[in-house]
Amino acid sequence: MLKIENLHASVEDKAILRGINLEVKPGEVHAIMGPNGSGKSTLSSVIAGKEEYDVTEGSIIFNDEDIEDLAAEERAHKGIFLSFQYPVEIPGVSVTNFMKTAINETRKAQGLEEMPAKDMLKLIREKSELLEIDRKFLSRSLNEGFSGGEKKRNEIFQMAMLEPKLAILDETDSGLDIDALRIVANGVNKLKNKDNAVVVITHYQRLLDYIVPDFVHVLYNGRIVKSGGKELAHELEEKGYDWIKEEVNA
Amino acid sequence: MDLKDKLVSSFLAFENRVDVDTYVHDVRSDAIKIFEEKGFPTKKEEAWKYTSLNSVLKQDYSLFPQKESSIEYGDVKKYFIHDIDSYKIVFIDGKYSSYLSQTTHDGIDVCLMSAAISKPKYRLVIENYFNKAATKDSLSSLNTAFSSEGAYIHIPKNKLVEKPIQIIHFSTGSEAATMLQPRNLIVVDENSHVQIIERHQSLTNNPVLTNSVTEIFTNKRAIVDYYKIQNDSENASLIDNTFVKQKRESHASVHTFSFGGKLIRNNLNFFQNGERIDSTLKGVTIIGNKQHVDHNTLVHHIEPNCESHQDYKGIFDDSSTGVFNGKVVVEKEAQKTNAFQANNNILISDKATINTKPQLEIFADDVKCSHGCTIGQLDESAMFYMRSRGIPEKEAKGLLMYAFSNNVLSSVKIPEVKQRITKLIATKLGVNIGFDL
Known part of the structure; x- marks a missing residue:
């Protein structure tokens, strides 16, 4: 589904990703871990198509198509979803109206008719129940005045609405208390199936107790320096990142 | 002649x-x-x-x-x-x-x-x-x-x-x-x-x-x-x-x-x-080409315990020019005055201009007066956020500008007027928003 080869990316001439290789197949859950400043958020932004980043080398292939020249919205239309570490507040646009616009623009791009209002309401009801979101919440301005937990839950709600093929969850666990973490993880697990894939980017192992990865990768200095199964996450939790750094620098 | x-x-x-x-x-x-x-x-x-x-x-x-x-x-x-x-x-x-x-x-x-x-x-x-x-x-x-x-x-x-x-x-x-x-x-x-x-x-x-x-x-x-x-x-x-x-x-x-x-x-x-008076002055300006819109406001607070609320939003494209000159006078007798003024602007084109000037003359000492003016471009992080959800650049821009003018519309009390203004804004911005605020 996603094949990243020798990906180099920089922002304002500062190299951040220095040769990433990663392959994600349908049905898989990958975790990308690493210390602060290792390039985790850059990787997610580059996959989602943020324009500030220049891809200087390598390629990102999504479902056999090179997506480097595609705009963020075109990538979204193809089924890539990024759950933001810091969701942006958009005063004046309600959660519901934002989702309606997003879904109908996506359908338009796929050559489909707009979703009838009745179906839209049904979908919203269904997915908001999945994330245990209060209806009143949906008429509030997007992310404005939301708590950290509400913002993250809202991200996963959007993911549930858009049903992406590839979901990248960037530090979705940060700012979540244990109950919110369980709700968010539960939502992700229910949306997971054999045809889609999830990339979880996290600093801590905590979230991976709930969203269990098939593969764990350690990102350091813009490269994936170690890959393994879910036990690697436990090892990192126990021993921290210093031994990885030492291994790499040795 | x-x-x-x-x-x-x-x-x-x-x-x-x-x-x-x-x-x-x-x-x-x-x-x-x-x-x-x-x-x-x-x-x-x-x-x-x-x-x-x-x-x-x-x-x-x-x-x-x-x-x-x-x-x-x-x-x-x-x-x-x-x-x-x-x-x-x-x-x-x-x-x-x-x-x-x-x-x-x-x-x-x-x-x-x-x-x-x-x-x-x-x-x-x-x-x-x-x-x-x-x-x-x-x-x-x-x-x-x-x-x-x-x-x-x-x-x-x-x-x-x-x-x-x-x-x-x-x-x-x-x-x-x-x-x-x-x-x-x-x-x-x-x-x-x-x-x-x-x-x-x-x-x-x-x-x-x-x-x-x-x-x-x-x-x-x-x-x-x-x-x-x-x-x-x-x-x-x-x-x-x-x-x-x-x-x-x-x-x-x-x-x-x-x-x-x-x-x-x-x-x-x-x-x-008189006392306990409430004055509200709000405006949305969306212009382009060589159009020129100048808002010159005055609120004269003469007696105590009154309020005024000013909120003007402007979106300027092409070579259009805007002016906001908001004067608030609070007389010595007008204690406990609450006077608010905001003027926020978005310049879409490099050639567009806005001159904004708050002018506060306060002679009373127990008052709350605030003013703020901003001139900006569209928020890039908000743009990326919306685009990453599948909303194309043009629509995302429209939606952001639409949202920008929203709190001015929220105080419009006649629903049909609000609807009409909403439509005019959407037409003006050249986007099909697909819903009413």
Whole structure:
């Protein structure tokens, strides 16, 4: 589904990703871990198509198509979803109206008719129940005045609405208390199936107790320096990142 | 002959044609003297530093269009808020159109200035209120000198006027260039409530210059909500002089939506004569090309425990220019005043300009006054966020700009007006939003 080869990316001439290789197949859950400043958020932004980043080398292939020249919205239309570490507040646009616009623009791009209002309401009801979101919440301005937990839950709600093929969850666990973490993880697990894939980017192992990865990768200095199964996450939790750094620098 | 000389020299003939036998005659005669002395404002005056009238004054305007023009309702229906029951006072080239209007004398007076000036039964109201709020600046004085027609609205006490009143001025381009000087007087007595919608609409591309004066008096506990829709054709210019004089515990709001026209200058003045008064001044400006919109506001806090809320948003594209000059005066006696002012702008094009200037003169020491102005581009992180959800760049921009003007719309109390403005904004931004705010 996603094949990243020798990906180099920089922002304002500062190299951040220095040769990433990663392959994600349908049905898989990958975790990308690493210390602060290792390039985790850059990787997610580059996959989602943020324009500030220049891809200087390598390629990102999504479902056999090179997506480097595609705009963020075109990538979204193809089924890539990024759950933001810091969701942006958009005063004046309600959660519901934002989702309606997003879904109908996506359908338009796929050559489909707009979703009838009745179906839209049904979908919203269904997915908001999945994330245990209060209806009143949906008429509030997007992310404005939301708590950290509400913002993250809202991200996963959007993911549930858009049903992406590839979901990248960037530090979705940060700012979540244990109950919110369980709700968010539960939502992700229910949306997971054999045809889609999830990339979880996290600093801590905590979230991976709930969203269990098939593969764990350690990102350091813009490269994936170690890959393994879910036990690697436990090892990192126990021993921290210093031994990885030492291994790499040795 | 320049426009000033033309106006001054035509004054006597004008007065003879209307009437010289009234209280208003004296007021007019004084006013023409003031205009003759001051002339049109120039950029040398502080209040006109960023707005030049030169380009609109150089036309050879017909001052008193004589041709009778008729308009089919079907052709102009779209300029009315037609999906609600309302009173209508409609003028075509400055002359009253009874065919398009719906006035009333049933408990309230919704009728014509020309009648109010000439009929004895209105004499007392005219003497008490006419030209009692307008300042003696040159443009208001010019209007006063030639005031003969416009809307006259008098709501006696304890009346909740359920139907909004629409005041619409059409110009048909029957002359090569037309100057119009409508004069409106609105008096709302104790405990009464009225909603008014005003619009100036040119139906051709012939130049039109409108120099309008509206005086609004809100007596004790009265409520007035006033909506100005400024979406005129590219050769129509408007100088709107509005004066709101409030008595205690009254609430007055003026929303100004400026989406079109060549040059628009809004002189909006609020005077608070009493305690616990609330004044609201809000506006959304969305313009492009070489359009120019200038909001010049004044809120004069004279007595204690009053509030004022100013919120103006502007979106400027192409080589358009905007001005916001917001003056708040808090007199020494006006303790416990809450005065808020915000002016936020987005410049879409590198060639667009906004000059924004808050002007606070505070002489009381126990007050809350705030002001803020921002000039920015669209928030890049918000753009990426929306695009990452599949909303294309153009729609995302539209949605953000739409959201930007939202809190001004939220205080519009007539749903049909809000809907209309929402649609105008969407059209103006060239996006199909697909929902109402």
